[in-house]
Amino acid sequence: MQSNATLEYDYSIVKLYMWTAVIFGIVGMTIGVLIASQLAFPSLNYLLGEYGTFSRLRPLHTNVVIYGFTVSGIFATFYYVGQRVLKVSLAESKFLQALTKLQFGLYLIAATGLVISLGMGITASKEYAQMEWPLDALIVVIWVIWGIVMFGLIGLRREKTLYISMWYYIATFLGVAMLYLFNNAEVPTIFFSGGLGAWYHSVSMYAGTNDALVQWWWGHNAVAFVFTVPIIAMIYYYLPKESGQAVYSYKLSLLSFWGLMFIYLWAGSHHLLWSTVPDWMQTMGSVFSVVLILPSWGSAINMLLTMKGEWNQLTENPLIKFMVLASTFYMLSTLEGPIQAVKSVNAIAHFTDWIPGHVHDGVLGWVAFMIMSGIMHMSPRVFKREIYSKSLLESQFWIQTIGVVLYFTSMWIAGITQGMMWRAVDEYGNLVYSFIDTVSVLHPYYTIRAVGGLLYLTGVFMFAFNVFKTATAGRRLEQEPRYRSPMA
Amino acid sequence: MFHWLEKNPFFFAVGVFVVIAYAGVIEILPNFAEKARPVKGLKPYTVLQLAGKEVYKKDNCIACHSQLIRPFKSETDRYGHYSLSGEYAYDRPFLWGSKRTGPDLHRVGNYRTPDWHANHMWNPKSVVPDSIMPAYKHQFTNVADLETAYAEAVTVKKVFGTPYGPDIAPGKAAYEKELKTKILPEALKIAKRMKRDDLVKMVEAGKVPEVVALVAYLEKLK
Ligand code: HEM
Ligand code: HEM
Numbered sequence: 001m002q003s004n005a006t007l008e009y010d011y012s013i014v015k016l017y018m019w020t021a022v023i024f025g026i027v028g029m030t031i032g033v034l035i036a037s038q039l040a041f042p043s044l045n046y047l048l049g050e051y052g053t054f055s056r057l058r059p060l061h062t063n064v065v066i067y068g069f070t071v072s073g074i075f076a077t078f079y080y081v082g083q084r085v086l087k088v089s090l091a092e093s094k095f096l097q098a099l100t101k102l103q104f105g106l107y108l109i110a111a112t113g114l115v116i117s118l119g120m121g122i123t124a125s126k127e128y129a130q131m132e133w134p135l136d137a138l139i140v141v142i143w144v145i146w147g148i149v150m151f152g153l154i155g156l157r158r159e160k161t162l163y164i165s166m167w168y169y170i171a172t173f174l175g176v177a178m179l180y181l182f183n184n185a186e187v188p189t190i191f192f193s194g195g196l197g198a199w200y201h202s203v204s205m206y207a208g209t210n211d212a213l214v215q216w217w218w219g220h221n222a223v224a225f226v227f228t229v230p231i232i233a234m235i236y237y238y239l240p241k242e243s244g245q246a247v248y249s250y251k252l253s254l255l256s257f258w259g260l261m262f263i264y265l266w267a268g269s270h271h272l273l274w275s276t277v278p279d280w281m282q283t284m285g286s287v288f289s290v291v292l293i294l295p296s297w298g299s300a301i302n303m304l305l306t307m308k309g310e311w312n313q314l315t316e317n318p319l320i321k322f323m324v325l326a327s328t329f330y331m332l333s334t335l336e337g338p339i340q341a342v343k344s345v346n347a348i349a350h351f352t353d354w355i356p357g358h359v360h361d362g363v364l365g366w367v368a369f370m371i372m373s374g375i376m377h378m379s380p381r382v383f384k385r386e387i388y389s390k391s392l393l394e395s396q397f398w399i400q401t402i403g404v405v406l407y408f409t410s411m412w413i414a415g416i417t418q419g420m421m422w423r424a425v426d427e428y429g430n431l432v433y434s435f436i437d438t439v440s441v442l443h444p445y446y447t448i449r450a451v452g453g454l455l456y457l458t459g460v461f462m463f464a465f466n467v468f469k470t471a472t473a474g475r476r477l478e479q480e481p482r483y484r485s486p487m488a
Numbered sequence: 489m490f491h492w493l494e495k496n497p498f499f500f501a502v503g504v505f506v507v508i509a510y511a512g513v514i515e516i517l518p519n520f521a522e523k524a525r526p527v528k529g530l531k532p533y534t535v536l537q538l539a540g541k542e543v544y545k546k547d548n549c550i551a552c553h554s555q556l557i558r559p560f561k562s563e564t565d566r567y568g569h570y571s572l573s574g575e576y577a578y579d580r581p582f583l584w585g586s587k588r589t590g591p592d593l594h595r596v597g598n599y600r601t602p603d604w605h606a607n608h609m610w611n612p613k614s615v616v617p618d619s620i621m622p623a624y625k626h627q628f629t630n631v632a633d634l635e636t637a638y639a640e641a642v643t644v645k646k647v648f649g650t651p652y653g654p655d656i657a658p659g660k661a662a663y664e665k666e667l668k669t670k671i672l673p674e675a676l677k678i679a680k681r682m683k684r685d686d687l688v689k690m691v692e693a694g695k696v697p698e699v700v701a702l703v704a705y706l707e708k709l710k
Contacts, residue, residue: 038622039589039620042619042620042621042622045622045623046622046623049626050626050630053547053622053624054551054552054622055547055548055549055550055551055552056547056548058548058551059548059551121545121546121547121548122546123545123546123548124581125545125548125550125581125583126581127586151497154497160495161491161494161495162494162495162497162500167494167504170497170500170501170504171508174501174504174505174508175504175508178505178508178509178512182512187647189636189639189640189642189643190639192639192642192643192646192647192658193638193640193642193643193658193659194642194658194659194660196635196636196638196639196642196658196659196660196663197633197635197636197637197638197639197640198633198636198639201636201639201640203580203581203640203643203644204580204581204582205580206580206581207576207577207578207579207580207582207648208573208575208576208577208578208579208582209573209576209582211579211580211581211582212576212582212584213516214516215581217512217515217516258507261504261507261508262507262510262511264508265508265509265510265511265512265515266511266515268515269515271586274558274559274560275556275558275571275584276556276571276572276573276576281515284515347558347560350558350586351554351585351586351587351588352587352588355586355587422562422563422566423560423562424562425562429561430565431562431565431566435566435590435591436616436618436619439589439590439618439619439620440618
């Protein structure tokens with residue numbers, strides 16, 4: 001990574017997506033704290049009438065944090081990292097530049113449509129694919145535009161070898177495209193019924209068990225290509241950049257990349273263990289899930305070893321703290337996931353709170369930490385100002401870390417407690433607990449989770465304030481910082 | 489090793505695509521060759537039940553309830569026979585869920601009654617004092633979208649060959665006829681079993697409350 005002093009990069013689109021990431025982060029996680037509190041204190045279900053129940057808000061939470069916060073983060077970092085590692089500025093092609101603006105406009109429309117339709121209860125009801133067909137079509141257009149810009153930039157590039165991050169962005173583009181098209185295949189009812197009923201309504205192309213298979217082939221790989229692959233793209237750029245260290249091993253990067261690509265897609269059926277899906281597929285899902293530890297830890301260890309000999313930076317630079325902890329949380333959730341994918345463990349874990357526990361040590365500790373550190377690293381460079389407050393960043397780190405730990409430890413205990421109670425039998429083989437017993441027992445854990453979530457959300461507000469102040473009131477920088485981000 | 493690939497984005501992308509598509513070809517496609525076969529005697533959902541399924545989707549019961557009984561004694565003791573693939577043959581989309589904040593519902597029609605549901609949807613704590621489920625009072629006044637449910641029945645019949653009779657046909661006239669002869673009478677029966685006069689009155693006036701459709705759907709889950 002040489003200095004980029006000669007080229008003037010165009011960051012206008014980067015800034016737009018940075019702001020949407022911040023805003024959707026706040027909205028999505030505020031809803032997260034609300035639904036977490038509703039499980040502990042059900043009377044909170046009635047704040048917004050029909051629109052405020054846990055069940056209506058839950059998909060709003062998942063969709064806003066995934067398609068709002070995370071996808072904004074992916075686009076923001078791609079437009080920044082892409083220009084820099086390919087050594088080409090968006091300003092060099094008016095066409096590509098215009099496309100990015102068009103994409104942003106469509107993205108805002110899709111996001112608004114998503115929030116309104118889910119709020120009204122218009123949903124295809126498949127997890128992480130709730131949008132009805134008109135929005136699905138819009139998403140396809142947005143994605144295609146992204147592909148054109150990505151390969152357009154690649155076509156214009158000055159640096160011939162694609163940097164590691166680019167591999168992962170290309171894979172994100174292709175993986176989501178393929179899976180999204182298959183999973184959202186649906187038949188709009190208005191065209192076949194002689195114009196009856198709601199125009200946006202559709203039925204799935206697949207039925208029952210087949211539908212489940214396609215859905216979790218997608219669902220699992222939404223995790224792969226939204227929560228993992230592009231996030232690895234980020235850490236491969238920002239950690240070496242921020243620390244001034246070269247990536248530890250290029251060979252290990254190659255091995256983990258191709259390993260991850262090959263193995264990930266097989267593992268989807270671990271969401272359907274003990275279901276009516278054919279047994280051999282379930283076993284394949286289990287086995288490949290366990291093998292998945294190798295490429296996952298490969299990337300994570302590669303990142304940690306990148307810090308070799310420079311561990312003192314961990315105490316000096318809060319951004320390094322965020323990123324090192326992120327790769328550690330990545331290791332945690334990619335160890336936990338395969339454990340849950342073992343059939344005998346899944347028999348207890350599935351359907352319980354251990355699953356949201358697993359989800360959130362990944363998304364809070366890994367995904368959101370990386371997106372926030374990426375944005376923080378970019379801020380001084382795109383706004384040409386010093387980061388507003390180092391101590392704020394430092395406190396954010398500790399508050400959020402405590403938040404994540406409270407979240408996943410309470411859910412581990414809750415999940416395993418519940419899983420064991422569901423199956424507990426007395427000496428004659430009769431069930432010991434009625435279902436409601438297994439709900440009441442969770443109250444303390446739900447409360448702890450809500451507190452953890454609130455701490456994390458507090459950190460998000462501190463982060464948003466810090467970015468905002470950096471953009472408007474940070475000390476101006478003469479020169480672009482080379483490695484470590486300057487902070488006051 | 490692969491240094492050539494990293495300089496040739498086109499072949500790189502093709503390589504990635506092949507590697508990720510491979511698993512789908514081997515693992516997912518074979519099951520599609522074998523079309524979902526209904527278990528013997530399985531009837532497609534009536535239009536009223538389809539409308540109820542839409543309410544189930546709209547208020548997103550799937551956030552907390554599964555419809556998949558796994559083959560363990562602890563589950564079959566609690567919920568009934570374990571689920572069979574053929575029972576889902578008409579489920580588009582499938583509604584298995586991934587989280588049991590509340591109990592499984594795949595056979596709830598076996599052990600709850602319409603009037604129990606009426607009390608429960610109005611105020612869960614009245615029948616299960618410790619329940620953390622929200623009350624869904626708006627379902628008692630919102631009117632179910634029967635026309636869209638009918639459109640769905642027509643679509644699955646035409647596109648996927650779901651075995652509905654000749655009465656399920658495109659167009660407004662066919663819908664109006666079905667509404668009068670089948671849907672409303674079926675709804676009235678359910679409403680009466682729910683033992684609430686306001687619901688019966690609404691159905692008699694030709695408007696089916698969401699909760700009546702929902703209960704028709706829950707009754708079908710056996
Ligand atoms: C303040 C932070 C957050 C809180 C308090 C929170 C809370 C929650 C709660 C209460 C649920 C429902 C769990 C259940 O049904 O039992 C949930 C689900 C979920 N959340 Fe969050 N969340 C937060 C942040 C995030 C972030 C940042 C992401 C992703 C980037 C995320 C992704 C998800 C996903 C994917 C699910 C569905 C999990 C599943 O189906 O098992 N959450 N969250
Ligand atoms: C080696 C890597 C991983 C494996 C093998 C794995 C495995 C699993 C398993 C077995 C489940 C539970 C399925 C169930 O019983 O319902 C699950 C759920 C989930 N995991 Fe992972 N996991 C891995 C990494 C991750 C990471 C890094 C993230 C996010 C950052 C993540 C996000 C999720 C989500 C969102 C779900 C919930 C799906 C739902 O029910 O809605 N996983 N994973």
